[in-house]
Amino acid sequence: MSIEIRNISKTFESFQALQGVxxxxxxxxxxxxxxxxxxxxxxxxxxxxxxEFPDPGSGEVVFHGEDVTGQGAQxxxxxxxxxxxxxxxxxxxxxxxxxxxRVRPRNRRPTEAKIIExxxxxxxxxxxxxxxxxxxxxxxxxxRQRVALARSxxxxxxxxxxxxxxxxxxxxxxxxxxxxxRRLHDEIHVTSLFVTHDQDEALEVADRVVVMNHGxxxxxxxxxxxxxxxxxxxxxxxxxxxxxxxxxLNSGRVQIGSANFQAPDHPETLDxxxxxFVRPHDIKLSRQASSEASMSxxxxxxxxxxxxxxxxxxxxxxxxxxxxxxxxxxxxFLPRPGETVFVELRNLRVFAxxxxx
Amino acid sequence: xxxxLKQRSVLPxxxxxxxxxxxxxxxxxxxxxxxxxxxxxxxxxxxxxEAATAxxxxxxxxxxxxxxxxxxxxxxxxxxxxxxxxxxxHFPGKRIVDALVDLPFALPTAVAxxxxxxVYSSHGWIGQILERVGIxxxxxxxxxxxxxTFIGLPFVVRTVQPVIEDLNTDLxxxxxxxxxxxxxxxxxxxxxxLRPALQTGFALAFARALGEYGxxxxxxxxxxxxxxxxxxxIITKLEQYDYAGATAIAVVMLLVSFxxxxxxxxNQARSHRFL
Numbered sequence: 001m002s003i004e005i006r007n008i009s010k011t012f013e014s015f016q017a018l019q020g021v022x023x024x025x026x027x028x029x030x031x032x033x034x035x036x037x038x039x040x041x042x043x044x045x046x047x048x049x050x051x052e053f054p055d056p057g058s059g060e061v062v063f064h065g066e067d068v069t070g071q072g073a074q075x076x077x078x079x080x081x082x083x084x085x086x087x088x089x090x091x092x093x094x095x096x097x098x099x100x101x102r103v104r105p106r107n108r109r110p111t112e113a114k115i116i117e118x119x120x121x122x123x124x125x126x127x128x129x130x131x132x133x134x135x136x137x138x139x140x141x142x143x144r145q146r147v148a149l150a151r152s153x154x155x156x157x158x159x160x161x162x163x164x165x166x167x168x169x170x171x172x173x174x175x176x177x178x179x180x181x182r183r184l185h186d187e188i189h190v191t192s193l194f195v196t197h198d199q200d201e202a203l204e205v206a207d208r209v210v211v212m213n214h215g216x217x218x219x220x221x222x223x224x225x226x227x228x229x230x231x232x233x234x235x236x237x238x239x240x241x242x243x244x245x246x247x248x249l250n251s252g253r254v255q256i257g258s259a260n261f262q263a264p265d266h267p268e269t270l271d272x273x274x275x276x277f278v279r280p281h282d283i284k285l286s287r288q289a290s291s292e293a294s295m296s297x298x299x300x301x302x303x304x305x306x307x308x309x310x311x312x313x314x315x316x317x318x319x320x321x322x323x324x325x326x327x328x329x330x331x332x333f334l335p336r337p338g339e340t341v342f343v344e345l346r347n348l349r350v351f352a353x354x355x356x357x
Numbered sequence: 358x359x360x361x362l363k364q365r366s367v368l369p370x371x372x373x374x375x376x377x378x379x380x381x382x383x384x385x386x387x388x389x390x391x392x393x394x395x396x397x398x399x400x401x402x403x404x405x406x407e408a409a410t411a412x413x414x415x416x417x418x419x420x421x422x423x424x425x426x427x428x429x430x431x432x433x434x435x436x437x438x439x440x441x442x443x444x445x446x447h448f449p450g451k452r453i454v455d456a457l458v459d460l461p462f463a464l465p466t467a468v469a470x471x472x473x474x475x476v477y478s479s480h481g482w483i484g485q486i487l488e489r490v491g492i493x494x495x496x497x498x499x500x501x502x503x504x505x506t507f508i509g510l511p512f513v514v515r516t517v518q519p520v521i522e523d524l525n526t527d528l529x530x531x532x533x534x535x536x537x538x539x540x541x542x543x544x545x546x547x548x549x550x551l552r553p554a555l556q557t558g559f560a561l562a563f564a565r566a567l568g569e570y571g572x573x574x575x576x577x578x579x580x581x582x583x584x585x586x587x588x589x590x591i592i593t594k595l596e597q598y599d600y601a602g603a604t605a606i607a608v609v610m611l612l613v614s615f616x617x618x619x620x621x622x623x624n625q626a627r628s629h630r631f632l
Contacts, residue, residue: 050534103535
């Protein structure tokens with residue numbers, strides 16, 4: 001079941017949450033809506049679910065060729081998973097999962113035997129077979145979210161929508177659960193869209209990622225595409241740590257301070273301000289100046305972050321620079337605070353700076 | 358180790374507060390109530406039984422418990438609606454309406470009784486309209502019910518209101534996305550969550566109505582066998598210096614009220630398992 005969103009806008013009083021957003025989710029795809037808070041990702045998800053409605057006359061929501069814009073959540077047959085689970089606390093795990101089947105009109109309601117069969121199957125899927133009789137208050141956060149997922153799957157939804165599904169869980173459970181969601185999706189292949197503000201989560205789990213900001217879509221692509229070929233400075237900045245340099249772009253080369261780099265994406269730009277980005281793990285330190293490593297900087301601080309060592313340096317112009325070394329690189333180079341070294345920037349990405357972040 | 362070390366906690370004074378609570382309850386509740394039992398026994402079992410089961414007294418029990426129950430039931434339904442409207446909707450004058458709900462708490466019951474009697478009597482504003490369609494309120498059991506409903510309303514509203522405020526709209530949205538109709542959401546999701554609070558409100562309104570005196574006696578007319586409530590009979594007996602007789606009725610009221618409240622609370626504890 002594919003989802004197509006055409007030119008949707010949404011205004012809350014004076015705040016415009018979505019500005020003419022169009023998006024296509026392919027059938028059977030697991031897609032992430034990624035963005036900072038206030039970027040409109042949750043609003044978009046709720047509009048797809050039918051819990052919120054776009055501004056009158058602004059566009060359509062289409063499920064597999066069928067225009068569902070006017071339908072409410074009751075008719076759309078979507079599974080929706082909430083950040084805070086929204087389980088019915090007066091019902092057992094079993095009854096929570098069975099809820100969607102029991103509220104069907106009499107002529108479409110499955111028999112009790114069918115309901116038991118379906119719920120048992122789902123309990124097996126979420127690996128909570130033994131807990132059918134528990135109440136939500138007797139479950140851990142991760143278990144509750146799995147029950148919420150099973151509940152939404154029980155009605156065999158056309159699409160599955162998840163609003164920050166792991167947001168309320170602690171870091172370890174979060175990781176486990178998102179991997180589990182990925183495996184589950186590989187098994188059941190229901191078209192799914194999930195909202196997150198955690199770029200690791202989006203990059204790890206999704207087939208494709210939609211990066212949103214200020215009610216607009218900045219880029220749509222596979223995790224590799226958005227990470228390696230960000231469409232603009234915002235996407236680059238949002239996906240992981242970056243070092244920002246300001247310079248001037250001229251005929252395919254960019255001048256940053258005293259150093260000069262190739263900028264093959266911009267052969268025609270003549271003498272324009274530019275922004276250049278480098279990821280912390282794309283910077284190499286050396287003690288000798290060379291044609292590649294012509295910028296010097298002073299080491300300010302070292303901090304160990306598990307498998308990595310973060311090195312903070314101060315450039316000649318006073319700007320801070322962040323470099324990430326593996327433990328092995330650190331052992332070989334032995335950086336010392338106070339030392340002045342040369343840095344080599346690799347995989348520099350240059351944007352003409354008419355775009356601000 | 359034979360002696361367990363005293364459990365240390367952040368807030369000291371468990372023994373002190375427990376002792377104080379017991380003393381306070383004894384002085385204010387238990388001792389006066391046991392005095393009722395003792396007093397009712399002064400003239401022997403025979404007299405107690407006669408006083409407590411005279412036809413006029415039995416009729417008053419029926420009226421008091423029946424109308425209290427009815428008033429509490431109606432209050433539960435309408436109190437729920439009022440609480441819902443006050444939480445979920447925004448309308449001009451909402452804060453005034455919200456404050457008005459507490460009025461039956463604050464008003465001296467005699468004032469309530471007099472105004473109700475004035476409004477619902479056959480010359481009153483509402484009374485004369487109802488009279489035209491053949492409904493008499495003042496000086497009938499219906500009047501008793503009106504008074505008991507009036508004084509019980511805030512109990513239901515104030516116990517249910519905070520629960521509705523805490524009610525997450527996520528739940529309604531989740532139910533809707535699962536295909537539940539509005540009616541099903543109300544009945545299968547919202548009502549079960551509100552039920553414990555509603556039961557508490559019902560129990561409070563009911564208990565309050567059982568003991569009510571001031572607001573009822575003006576509108577009921579106090580006709581023996583028809584519109585005489587038990588509290589009034591107790592006062593009547595006291596005025597005739599029949600202390601044993603008065604306390605006999607009181608003991609019956611006390612036991613039945615206690616049994617009913619116990620039943621409601623027990624039922625509620627059962628339905629609270631999921632919290």
